[in-house]
Amino acid sequence: MPTFKLNGQEIPFEPGDTIIRAAWRQGIEIPHYCWHPGLSIAANCRMCLVHVTSGRQMAMPVLRWDEKKKEYVPDTKPKLVPACQTGAQADMEVDSVGPEVQQAQAHVQEFLLLNHPVDCPICDQAGECKLQDYYEEHQHTLKRKRTEPVHKPKGVRFGPTIVYDAERCIMCTRCIRVCDELVGDHVLDMRERGNRNEIVLAPGRELDHRYTLMTEHVCPVGALTSRDFRFKARVWFLKTVDGICTGCATGCNSHVDFDPRYGKVYRLRPRDNEQVNGFWMCDDGMMTYQEAHEHRVVTAVDGRGEDAEKLLQEEATEELAARLKGLDAGSLAVVLSAHHASEDNFVLAEVAKALGVKHVYLAAREAEDIGWEGDDILRHADPNPNRAGATAVAEALLGEAPGDLEDLVGDVLAGQVKSVLALGAIGGEKEGSLDALKNLADVIVLTANEGPLPSVASLTVPVASWAEMFGTFRNAKGLDQHFVRAIPSPEGIEPAWKTLVAAAQELGLEGIAYARTGEVRTAMNDAAAPAAGDEAQASAPA
Amino acid sequence: MDISGHILAALLKILFIIAVVVGAFAPMLVWAERRQSAMIQDRVGPRRAHIPLPRGVVGLFRASLKPMEAGVFLSFFAAGLAILTLVLMGLFGIETVAGQDAETFYLAVIGFGIAGVLLRLGHKLHKGIVDSGGKLALLGLLHPAADAVKMIFKEDFTPPKADKFLFSIAPIITVIPAIISFAVIPFADTLYLEYWDQVVPRDGEIIATAVPMQVASLNVGILFIFAAAGTGVIGAAVGGYASDNKFSLMGGIRAASQMVSYEVALGLTIVPCFMIYDSLRLEDMAAWQHEHGWWGFFIPPLTIASILYLFAAIAETKRIPFDVPEGESELVGGYLTEYSGMKFGMFFTGEFIEVVVLAALAVVLFFGGWDVPFLYRSGFDLPGTWELTVPMTEWVITDQFLLQHWAVLLIQVLFFLFKVVVLMWLQLMIRWTLPRFRYDQLMQLCWKGLLPLSLINILVTGILVLLWT
Amino acid sequence: MAAGVKVLERKKRTLAEASYVPEIAKGLGKTMGRFFKNTFGPEEKKEIATVCYPEEKREYPPRFRGIHRLTQRADGSPRCVACLCCSTACPAQCIHIEPAEYEPDDPRYGYERYPAKFIIDELRCIFCGYCVEACPCDAIRMDTGMHMPPSTERGHFLYGKEVLLNLPGRDGTYLSGNPRHEPGDPTHPGVTREQGH
Structure with a gap:
């Protein structure tokens, strides 16, 4: 070279x-x-x-x-x-x-900086602003201009996600190039010259394509700010861990920015990985951080509707084991989740195997049910982050590919399945598709969020969301990608695999005793050893 | 006088003693110790306790300020006017003015003068109350009262493993002997009941019912005081022992050894007194000084004896600079560590009563007891023989000023108490001046300092007494 | 003997000193003199260093750091722009701010934001004054000259925005001494290019 x-x-x-x-x-x-x-x-x-x-x-x-x-x-x-x-x-x-x-x-x-308003106190970019960094590194002189700076529009709403501040803009045209080159939608351009230069929208348009947040991401200064993150937090309070987007099967690498003081995730940023997502993420993926806080299930609920009774977390684990003990393994259906980490699915599959369960299904979102569309840039047609991982686990442990939720409903109606042990909140988004499960006495769902499956559950056990645990997603390309815990779980809540291990020990199932994520991963790799050939560890460039 | 009369007299005297010592001197000492020490140390000190006056009363006080100012002015103006009139009368030989002779104007000067001063004081008092917003604080005198109330209502805590009985009785053992010591201290000359509203002849035997102005006239006199004060040791030692606390125990031991040591020294320092006064009875000592016209302090051996006595006395009361039994810096609170509430209060009061007893004893031994200079049982007899006539009147002032018996006794009692107060105050000042001795220094001072010195003093006094007689 | 050590003669005590008596008398004179001076002496010669606190109060030095206040603009709105510099600088982490944005028809829209919530936990505060140092807008000050009023309720020490805005400075003003060049100000040329340069 x-x-x-x-x-x-x-x-x-x-x-x-x-x-x-x-x-x-x-x-x-x-x-x-x-x-x-x-x-x-x-x-x-x-x-x-x-x-x-x-x-x-x-x-x-x-x-x-x-x-x-x-x-x-x-x-x-x-x-x-x-x-x-x-x-x-x-x-x-x-x-x-x-x-x-x-x-x-x-x-x-x-x-x-000649016409820069120097409004860092109210600018969201402050703390990660190139102007600030380079001023400290390369300039360090006082402003010599004594006249009023040029004033330009501030707080212009470019669309549902982005606000533009022309005074802070340095006209680097990165945002224009993102729209042109990444999305192919020339919705932004420049007008005027010199210090009156500003970024404008195409007439009659809004900045509303699927990658608008990438304009904010590439903006080196505070000219473009995300309306979602605007004024929510100061970046110097935030800590960052590596995450994997749960929006679709692409498995874009992300930085999870969270405030350790409040245990709250504030935003995702794309993490460069040329093998998966390059430098980008889509808007829907960027918003998946909300799963960590919105529509969370934090209390165990026993029963449905008006008979529902709240349980303490330790009671919930006992109740889970007690219910499982009383169930007939022949008519019990175990539902893996395409939205949960492979570790969770693996332990659930192990429990299913130990119990001798015959019916195994996989809960996954269907693109048409949630209005998801893939594209050629990043968005995969499958809106589930771990369908490949969950399927692989089921195949490795149980020797067969799991059926989908339609199969489950069919088997319930046919009377072959009389009780359900399910993981995750997603699956069955189509209105009324899971109604058949409402008649079953035992529908146990381990979930982090509210969703169609928990809504038909007779016992809901809260578990950690992806932001609260270490785990692995296998994307559509078959790449296993680890993600790291960002925030602590609400009091008493554990990852699904830990909850299941506790229940399994209560039940006296042998061989299911893990204390750490690493042990689960080792066991998982051992179980999948014959198929290990196509597995590759993803590692992001620095 | 029959037996019931004696009992009645004794009861009255006991009441008087307790009222003066416990009711007045102990709170005053607390007040002085807190408040005056603050002034010494540039603090304002505790003076927050007060009685809030109702708003109406304060309004009255406020309304009275202006009239009182006017009254003060008018009084002094009238007195001045009377003085002016007197001067003019003297200058121009005028007999009467407006039908009044000079005597009236003299009375007017005195009357208006007193009225003016009283009004001025009243004005000051009212103004103080109004300025403080209706808080009657009496210079902080209410603070000891508040302290006492606090102590009485405070939790009476006994350590779980302490000896309950001994722990409770120790403060009583300390207080009672201190008060009992007062029984033999004479606070005035003998009272002749039949003469109470007459002038007693100055010389000669008096045939009348004599009531000695002391609770008990014992022939062992001063030895009784030592016996009683010696009992105080037991209180401290028992308190320290019963507290079940090593600091308390250490304090108790220190207290016992210190008090026993200084008891010896204390006794020896005042032996010259017995030798010179030739009696153990305290009333005889006071009478000796009265008759000879010399206070013991001014007799050279006794001067030294009085200073030695002062040292030994302060050490005997376990007060700074001799407070090693308490010694906060080493022993937390010494034998007082575990005490709280009124039990602590009793130790505290006992200490102050001891201060009063030793001051009173010093007054009797060295400062003439109830003796007032130039006051005899018939009244004042100032030095020399002279007469003064007030100009323009027939009023004559002579060196002889006869007083009725009750007045003589009253003056004697007040002067005795005054002397006691001065000596107590001296003790307080010493307490706030000197730093604490180390324990070995304390013992050295006793056994190597006070003891030999007082022995030598006894020897010298003996020689002097022999030579003199 | 090591270099630099100077041996001093130990002073012999005189007989008067050794007997303590004159020295004690001297000490007593000192103590009593002080007592009489402070008790009966003329007011100007007294050296009493303490005061009866709640009735009498000392004047605090001009830079005394009392409880905080938020300065106001002329129109009564908070000068604070919720930049969180104070809560960043705060070593006790006692400042909680939730920023919010002005409505688009507000002249300050785009130029300023404001605190929707501004809470100081005065119990946690150590009164170091770093927040005042950090503030770029002179919006937070500690010049009230006041202490926290005591309370038995913890919640009473959480001072909200309204309370802080309505505390006056020692000079009685609610404004800051350093007005800013900002929209709405006559010296400010305007917000948009259309409004002219």
């Missing part, structure tokens, strides 16, 4: 790479605003100017202020090039930290 020298360090590059991309691959950041690894090159912010010291040097005549003579004197300075647009060449020598470069960066910064 050819290399060039950046600040004396050998940087390998592939033919066609620009300087900035080659450096980015090596984890070296050259300051930039408009360049994004997933977008085309605009080279309009001029922040990434570097000095190519090899080859023929071009000098620019300039007037330099002479402090002794108190006047401008003619001088020259080297011509700098934008690192984002200059192709890397073998044996090139590039300087990105020299005094000329630093001066250029400081001046670019000063220009960008």
Whole structure:
């Protein structure tokens, strides 16, 4: 692989790479605003100017202020090039930290901040704003402009998800390029010139495609803000763990941003993973963080309708075991969930196997029932994050692919199934599709959220949501991806696999005794060993 | 006088003693100790306890301010006017003004003067009450009362493993002997019942029913006081032992050893008194000083004896700088650690009563007891022989000023109490001046300091007495 | 003997000192002098350092940090823009703010936000003044010169927005001393480009 020298360090590059991309691959950041690894090159912010010291040097005549003579004197300075647009060449020598470069960066910064309102206190970007970071790193001078800054529209609603602030905008056009290149919908453009420049919507349009939040994600400053996250939290209070989007079978990698003080998840951000989602996520996926808090089930409920009785969490586990003990394994149906982690499904399948259950089904959302549409960008046609994982677990342990919920309803109506042990909230979103289960005396559902399945349950046991546990999702490509616990569960609530392990021990089932996620994973991998060939651990680039 | 008369007299005297000592001196000492020490240490001290006056009363006080100011002005103006008139009368030899002679104007000066001063004081009092918003605090004098109320109603806590009986009886053992000591202290000259409203002849035997102004006239006198005070040791020691607390026990032991040691020194320091006064009876000692016209303090050996006595006395009361039995910095609270409520209050009161007893004893031994300079049982006899006539009147003032018997006794009692107060105050000041001794220093002072010194003092006194007689 | 150590002669005590008596008398003089000066002396010579607190109060130094207040704009709205800088700076984590946005027809829309809730737990507060230092808008101040009124209810110490807005400064004003250049201000040129430069 050819290399060039950046600040004396050998940087390998592939033919066609620009300087900035080659450096980015090596984890070296050259300051930039408009360049994004997933977008085309605009080279309009001029922040990434570097000095190519090899080859023929071009000098620019300039007037330099002479402090002794108190006047401008003619001088020259080297011509700098934008690192984002200059192709890397073998044996090139590039300087990105020299005094000329630093001066250029400081001046670019000063220009960008010339008309900036400096309303950081009310700006949501504060704390993760490139303007703030680069001011600290590269400028550190006071504002010299004494006149009123140019005022431009603020708080413009671009659509249901995005608010635009023209005064903060540095016109890097990243948002325009996201719409053009990622979505193919030229809904944003620029108008006017110079300091009156601003981003506008296409006439008669709103910013309402499926990837609008990516415009906010790429915005290096606070010009575009998400209406969902706006004013909710300060980013410096948030901690981040790695998550996996539960929106569809693509399994986009995400950062889960949560406030450890309140145990609350505030937003998701795409986590770069070229194998899965590149740099992006869709709006629906970005909103899946709400599952961690909205429509949560936090209390165990025994009975249906008016006879329903709330149980304490420890009572719920006992009740679960007691109910299972009294059930006939031959007519018991076990329902795995395409929305729960493989660990949960694995332990449930193990319980089913130990009990000798014959009827196994898989609860999954059907795209048409919830109005889900896939596309060619990221959205998979299957809106379930772990159908592959749950199916694989069932096949490995029970030797057969589980039926779907329609099969379950059919078997219930046929009288073969007289009781149900189900996992998860999803499945059966079509109105009335699960009515047959309402007549069964024992429909036990372990769930984190409210949904169609819990609504027909005669015993609801709350379990941890994905944000409250460690787990694995297998996406449509068969890639197992781990996610990390972000927040603590409400008092007493455990992941479904732990609840099931407790119940299994109460029942005296042998071999089901796990205390940690790692043990479940090991057992799961052992069980799936024959099929391990197509399994690959996903690892996100830093 | 028959037996019932004696009993009645004794009861009255006991009542008087208890009223003065427990009712007046102990609270005053508490007040002085708290409030005055605060002033010494640049604090305002506790003076928050007060009686809130009803708004109407405060309104009356407020309304009275202006008239009282006017009254003060008018009184002093009238007195001044009377003085002016007197001066003019003297200058120009006028006999009468407006039909009144000089005597009337003299009376007017005195009357208006007293009225003015009283009004001025009243005005100050009223103004203070009005300024504080109707809080009658009496300079903080109510604070000891509030303290007492608090102590009485506080939980009477006994440590679970303490000896209940001994724990409860220890404060009583401390208080009772302290009060009993007063039985032999004379607070005035002998009362001759038949002469109570007459002037007693100055010299000669008096044939009348004599009532000694002390509860019990014992021939062992001062030894009785030592015996009683010695019992106080038991209280502290028993209290410390019964508390079931090592700090208390340590404090009790220290108290016992300290008090026993200083008892010896205390006894020896005042032996010269017996030698010079030639009696153990306290009333005889007071009478000796009265007759000779010399207070013991001004007789050289007794001067030294009085200073030594003061040291030993303060040590005997276990007060700063000799309060090692309490020693907060080492022993938490010493033998008082486990005491609270009124039991603690009794220890506390007992300590103050001991202060009063030792002050009273010092007064009797060294400061003439009830003796008032130039006051004899017939009345005042100022030095010299002279007469003064008030100008323009027939009023004559001489060096002799005869008083009825009751008045003489009253003056003696008041002056005795005054002397006691001064000595108590001195003890308080010492308490707030000196830092605490270390325990070994304390014992050294006793056995190596006070004891040899008082022995030498006895020797010297003996020689002097021999030479003198 | 190590270098730098100076050996001092131990002073011999004189007989007067050794006998304690004159020294004690001196000490007594000191104590009594102090007592008489503070009790009966002229008012200006007294050196009483304490006061009877609730009746008499000392004047606090000008930079005394009392309970907080939120300054108001001229129209009575809070100057606070709910930036959470104070709650970030707060070492006791006693400030809870929930920001909210002005309605789109409000002249401040887009320029400002405001605190929907602003709660200070004055019990938890350590009165360090960092919140005042951190505030970019001079919206929070500790110049009330007041203590917390005591209470037996924990909830009474949770000071909400309305309470904090209605506490005056020591000079009696509810405003801040540092007016900002903001929309609605006559010096402010306007909000949008259409309104002219």
